[in-house]
Amino acid sequence: MTRHIIRRLLQAIPTLFGVTLLSYMIMSFAPGGPLATLGLSDPQNLDQETIERLESQYGLNDPWYIQYGRWLVGTDIIFRLPQTGNSTAVEETIERSSPTTSSARSANSQQGCSVLANERRGIVRGDFGCSYKWRRPVFEVIGERLPATIELGIATLFVSLFVGVPLGIGAAITRGRIFDNATRVLAVVFNAVPNFWMGLMLLLVFAFTLGWLPSGGRCERMRVRLPDGSTGGCADVVPIYNRLEYMIMPVFVLAVGGIAGYSRYMRTSMLETINSDYVRTARAKGLSARAVWLNHAARNALIPLATFLGPAVVGILGGAAITETIFSWPGLGRLIVEAVGNRDYPVIMASVVIGATLTVVAYIISDILYALFDPRIRY
């Protein structure tokens, strides 16, 4: 098993490299750029010279493979091409920490980094660069959004499994009867209804009409003084169990697809298991129907579900973008959408790396779980 995991992890390296190379290439060839819309924001005042100077400072007028090389291994290995024209590329070092003089307010925890910096160490050495749009280290920008998405993702996975699996078992047990037919209809509806529409309808009914649930966000909006003297928001002071009401609607919207999928898959798996020899043996031994269904059939039918973990992670990350937008959830999905809109290459690429890594890791965990659950599997 250990050798298998090591082998899978080693295989993941070229996979991730390929993903980043393709992503960077596609992103570079996509129309627009980080500064493309800057001029349109103030057409009477911004001019060609200014935009060209900024492109030069950002290193955006280098060929895409040079930019990719810099992003991957750093500027000490892949240098910038000599700039031409009136550009005034600034030789500036990176990661200057924010001055903590008496002149700065302490309320802002965000630390910046220079978008002009051309001395990057590359992602292979842990430097994901600086966001063009937010002018802060990419990892910091992503880091403050990631907890919200993980919170949503784990809750979604939990709800999907703990609702979907029992529904599937129940449907198998009651095959052909009302419950089975009802879950089938429900699964079709859950799969067919678009996330954004369902989110808006839930908001209209439960937040704006009935007022039972909050209309958005991860927590109540507040501004509080933290013990260290800095300013914080609700998520800094209110524990998760006191803000579960904020999760109900977004988790439901994200989970419906999983519930539908798990219930149908579980039903099929159960029905296949029920015709196996060991179930027949159990019945022949005179075990109760409950024992046969739950102890023998259900436990074995659960094994293939372990392979769902990888696709589930991908599905949740993908669905999070829409759900987080509808519910103003401050997560990674929304950040990625904004980054793509702004052509914020460093944030887009870091998101790609994180997404790809999570997917690869999820698939490896799936394999491990499969082997653990099913003793017949040996790597």
Add this chain to the structure above:
Amino acid sequence: MKRFTKILFLGTVLALALAMVVPVTAQGPGEGGVVITDNIGGDPSTFIPFIGSDTVSSSVYAWMYPSIIAIDPFTLDNAPNVAQGMASGWEYDETGTVMTLYLREDITWSDGTPITARDYLWAVEAVRSGQTSSPRTSAFTSLADGTPESGSVDSIELIDDYTLRINLGDPVRDEEGNVTGLTPNCIAINDINDVTPVPAHLYEEAFGDDYASIDADPFFVPTATFGPFTDPFFEAGVQVSLIAEPSYPDTQLGYVSPSEWVLLNVPDTTVAYERFLAGEITYTGISADRQNAFRELAADGSYQFFEYADNGYTYMGYNLADPNNPQPGLDENGDIVDQGLHPIFSDILVRQAFAYAIDVPAMIGSRPDGDEPATGILEGNGFPIYTHNSNVSWVDDGLEPYAFDPERALELLAEAGWVDNDGDGLLECNDCLYAREVDPEFNGSPLEFELVTNAGNVIRERTGQTIREQLAEIGVTVNFSAIDFGALVDLLLSQTHDAIIIGWSLGLPFDPDGSWAFSAESDNPGSGFGFTSYNNPELNELWQTATTLPGCDRGERLGLYQEAMRILYEEQPYMWLFSGNVMAAAQGTVENYDPLPLFATWNIDAWNVISDQ
């Protein structure tokens, strides 16, 4: 006595009931409640005003820093002694290129340090160093190292703490690009305002003269500011919250009434609207497609609203040059370049025909009236625009929109050599301009072009669909598509498009000068905004004369701009469409809500959000 007791009892009950029902009103500074507005544009990128370039950031730092020359919300023009403005007056010398700017002596940063000319100069030096990512370098004629820029501010001299001498105008350069002289420019004053003053004593303490390090600390906020709100707390993806600054002097009531101003991040417009209706947001803007419904909702006094015409317009921009070989308008010597012909839009008759064939009033439509439902794309919430002008302009162009007249359009197209040769209902080239001038084999080609706009903008998408339908009525085939905004910008800047639907939001103070969009100088594939490649020497001369007129008297400039607008109206490099109606709205519980056109929050320091607690 019994009667007295009864009255006393009833009075007490009534008073208690009123106390429970009547909202509590503000009593003084910081007691006016929390003012919350929504934002769909994402998070701010900086709190440093001279490196910011996005509207979200500027909506935050605008509360904390003064303008060197502020705009008067009542006149929409630069004015002295305006709230949150530093200027107390200015004058030009006889050459028109030297401005002496006098500053107010009665204002201080919140730590008591006087706000002086040195604060402006520090920001100017930082920007001009070219070491920051600031796009404001375009305000200057050159950077500190001599690199030429295209702005008007050439040098600034400190006379004393409250007086600056600014050399500004159009630069005259020698062969090496050095500025050897200046010629007066009537709109150069706008470049002065491009740089926002900052408290020099605190910025210097934080950054010294290491301007490059400013970018590494984009959320730096000095301990002293100048504005109604300060001390921003930024929670990514959630909010930016500022608290009232009690020392701010330029207030309506003598104090800042609201306790806090919050920019709530609500990325979905539908959700933002519903949250406003639910009372979670204090003030917002209502989009054109919701304005009619909102008027009805507000009729009972639950909400307040104010409407005005926007300072901008939506248009269909053509490409008049060869889209397969984009060329700049001028060569290195400043001579006009032959940019080739566009197969369709190089011909003025075609552009004029389209102006007759597209029914703009039908697009604007009408508001609901009794049982009659709303019509049109804007449902009556817009105004026709027919040349390069603004609803807040000081120039009355004296023009009328093109009448919707498909017959006249067909006549013009026939005159231009576009007729239905084969009776299939579609127009084909029959000795049209392109066939005559470029390629005789073009004869027989259908009158067909690509029209694009940005996906997600419902009004522009519906406009494109309507243009496609209306032009189809006269036999013109329009292949319309909505694409990503970045892709659209790439397409138009590269000048490889046929026609695009997009809009300009025009700045303040508004000046009708359109040389940034309609001149050979602005026609640079890849970056210029003259992407129609429309070039008219007579118009160039008008722009030049109007912006360099000695004394800059508006009465004299007005006639020049009217002529420029008439030329654009007749030559139609754009098919001007409409301008939207802006609706600023607030909860009915906001006292002193008194918006002005384009300045809905000019008196926000006096607002009092009545609490029902």
